[in-house]
Amino acid sequence: MTGATRPRSNPIFVLMIFIGMILGGVVGAVLGREIPFITLLGDLFLQGLKMLIIPLVGSSMIVAVASLGDVRKLGRMGGVTILYYLTTTIMAVIIGLVLVNLINPGNGVDAGQGIARDVAAYSFLDVIRGIVPANIFKAMADGKILPMIFFSLFFGGCLTTIGKRAQPVVTLFEGIFDVSMKMTRIIVATAPIGVFALVATRLGKAGGWEMFIVELEAIGRYALTVISGLAIHGVIVLPTILFVIGRRSPLQFIRDMIEPVFLAFSTASSSATLPVTMETISKKAGVDSRVGNFVLPLGATINMDGTALYEAVAAVFIAQAYGLDLSFPTQLVIVLTATLAAIGAAGIPQAGLVTMVMVLHTAGLPVEGVGLLLAIDWFLDRFRTAVNVWGDAVGAAVLERFVSFPDSGPARTD
Ligand code: ASP
DSSP states (O other), X not given: OOSTTSOOOOHXXXXXXXXXXXXXXXXXXXXXXXXXXXXXXXXXXXXXXXXXXXHHHHHHHHHHHHHHOSHHHHHHHHXXXXXXHHHHHHHHXXXXXXXHHHHOTTTTOOGGGSOOOOOOOOOHHHHHHTTSOSOHHHHHHTTOXXXXXXXXXXXXXXXXXXXXXXXXXXXXXXXXXXXHHHHHHHHHTXXXXXXXXXXXXXXXXXXXXXXXXXXXXXXXXXXXXXXXXXXXXXXXXXXXXXXXXXXXXXXXXXXXXXXXXXXXHHHOOHHHHHHHHHHHHHHTSOOOHHHHHHHHHHHHHHOOHHHHHXXXXXXXXHHHHTTXXXXXXXXXXXXXXXXXXXHHSOSSTTHHHHHHHHHHHHTTXXXXXXHHHHHHHHXXXXXXXXXXXXXXXXXXXXXXXXXXXXXXXSOOOO
């Protein structure tokens, strides 16, 4: 589809969001504490976004699957999507591993400074078990996306097999989807204030600028390793894939998708950002909404390049801090478990820290090591979430080239 008729991101609005983020950072840093009214504004914004996740994910997946027209196509599209996501995630892990082995951020760090913490056992089997909901309403009430996706795919797939009677159901879900999109647009209009409040609150909670610098100094090289890795993946690797395979201009695409990327940074949650990612990708970037509707909810839960990269860096950092030498097979175990841990992490703030335990456990590393990461994890979480969402968006644009729909006319973006 051509860009001529499409509303692009409004540069003034994007600038307002950016100013909101910066101002929030300054206010939080200077005050060094939370202001209840600002916290309330941030909470309202975040809750507004979260409120839309379930209606949006459910309806978009059902409509997307129903529009494929044939259940067999679902298998193909699902397969290609998962294969693509796995590939980029493993690439991210490898970048993280190379950097952490080059920079050695854990050497010289005193492992004793980690805060001891009770770590719950978490295994990949739990992730798989969680995919099939025993009670779909409970899964919805808990805001769990993966079981929602499973149910919606199943429901949408079977819907294509009941003939004429499916039509009113599809129309109903199309309506729910369109209304949810409209609601998303209205909530996004308040984003400059929302991101200001979220950033100010988080930095204030961290104790302001001085505390932050002290924490950063202790494990600054670790933070630098994670951020450099994320930059390489987000600024070089993903745009190259977008350009070569997706045949799109990366500059134009980031311009179109900058709002969800900023929001991901401000909310530290791929799931909370999801409604905006979905809205923007079809409205501003012109990706076929049927592809976005299928690929993005999946991506928000299972495609986390930034999280995977961070898991790998963090695991090796902990090993270095404890003075443990990692053999090549152990590093391979880290590649595998970091990928699985990223798939298993929910799209919520600091979920990666929880699945980190699984990586450490499997690689035979000291699980208490997560204590070393705690102080600035909230900060790194923002960068990795931004890369997670950017990776999902690039994925949708690339995968658009590999799927065809029964009525392969012009892309539907309404
Ligand atoms: N906050 C991340 C996300 O929502 C997950 C994580 O790495 O903790 O994508």
